[in-house]
Amino acid sequence: MYGLIGKMIAKPGQRDALVAILLEGTGEMPGCLSYIIATDPTDANAIWITEVWDTQDQHDRSLQLPAVQAAIARARPLIEGFGERFVTEPVGGVGLS
């Protein structure tokens, strides 16, 4: 499995709108086992995204899906930047659908 833990920073006041777009974009993604969007209680602009995919290739290809491309296009103007990013190799647990 292939995992990502990443922090996204919204432009001031845009976090809720950005979260909504991210949630809409996670519908049908082949190979996606977990994709959880969270806000950061210590930073009003920060979003944490934790992902698990069967393979890195499936993650990479998901970025070309029309629904994901559309979400990226709508999200981009609301993104200030990115914070921490960690690649992981998930091995198991609860919630890998």
Add this chain to the structure above:
Amino acid sequence: MYGLIGKMIAKPGQRDALVAILLEGTGEMPGCLSYIIATDPTDANAIWITEVWDTQDQHDRSLQLPAVQAAIARARPLIEGFGERFVTEPVGGVGLS
């Protein structure tokens, strides 16, 4: 929802044993929506644990479950320390069982 992203450092050579204990300990935890164990491809001793709970209270109470207490007792001698730790407020996504 209540979320945690945390890095655990195993004693040298003990990561696989520690991961196995962590995986066994995640069976029946009321309020646990996601609990994913991952290794870090850049650090042979590091483990990432990402968790989502209905409430922080359910997370806190899980630490008193007999199975979790037993896992903690077996895991403790294999743990060198802890790295990054982020509390999050999950709002949705894929894989929240």
